[in-house]
Amino acid sequence: MDIEKYLQLSAAQHSHLCPRQVLGVRMALAGIQALGLDVPPPRRRLLVISETDGCFCDGLIAVTACTVGHRNLRVVDYGKVAATFVDVETELAIRLAPQRDARQRAHRYAPEEPKAYSAQLIGYGRMPAEELFTFQEIQLHPNVSTLLSRPGIRVNCDRCGEEIINERQVLLAGKVLCRACAGEAYYAPVEPVALSTLFVPSQTLTVVNNGGA
Ligand SMILES: [Zn+2]
Ligand SMILES: [Zn+2]
Structure with a gap:
């Protein structure tokens, strides 16, 4: 999958590209796919709940176009680089988080990068989504209609x-x-x-x- 255009979009909003933005872009693409939706998803079909603010969110926004202003991006600040992707129509909700050893694994995908930071930056972009993230179907509390109101x-x-x-x-x-x-x-x-x-x-x-x- 061509993640380059989304990384460019994210970096343009952010003034630099950093590993968490790459995680945001990869996670959004993987989350939308896990729901069985196309990228970009149909309008008003997707709700994203991010478990932190910051660089990671810019990656999510670059792919999903979900924003706080449109009420389809929520930040529940657990201080985690994790997010839940919700199909508003079917109420299917899938939570993604980085695999525990994603940082270490990233090095294997970017052996030419000597520094940890650049190995993550490049490696996160190359790793298969199943190696990068955990996927978990969840039930939202409160449910979608209460969240949307x-x-x-x-x-x-x-x-x-x-x-x-x-x-x-x-x-x-x-x-x-x-x-x-x-x-x-x-x-x-x-x-x-x-x-x-x-x-x-x-x-x-x-x-x-x-x-x-
Ligand atoms: Zn950053
Ligand atoms: Zn009051």
């Missing part, structure tokens, strides 16, 4: 009042809560918050106001 649904959190879209609210003790208020927050507020220290000095604001008057 429906447009136009909005509720407000009973605690913080902020709006929640895509049915991401949680029901807790009879209350509709956002995930943050339900105890799943990735942040904690810093108190007390002196707003004046967060924004531009009031003197600057005065100048801007005068200018606009």
Whole structure:
């Protein structure tokens, strides 16, 4: 399979080519094939869940054209160079991860490369997909329709009042809560918050106001 054009596309987004982008390109191609779909897959047919952000994602995006903006690329940050490819129509979901010894094996496929980095860069491109990745059929939690949700649904959190879209609210003790208020927050507020220290000095604001008057 001609991976060169995808590597070029990925590198153009990324300003360099690195082994993780090669893994992303190879994994996307292998994942789409494992689902029995063509490359590129039919529009709105594929959902990709990446288990890390960074260079690897650019490789995935180069092949799949899935993006966060189109809601067909999700990042669940486990810090793993792994991804699940989902056929939205059949709900078949296959998770791919690098074989444990993929780094070492890459050297065998690029014996002319003395450095580990370049051996991986070249070797990952040459290795057969079955030697490079593990393939596992999985069941998604939550399922595809919950992940995709429906447009136009909005509720407000009973605690913080902020709006929640895509049915991401949680029901807790009879209350509709956002995930943050339900105890799943990735942040904690810093108190007390002196707003004046967060924004531009009031003197600057005065100048801007005068200018606009
Ligand atoms: Zn990189
Ligand atoms: Zn809330």
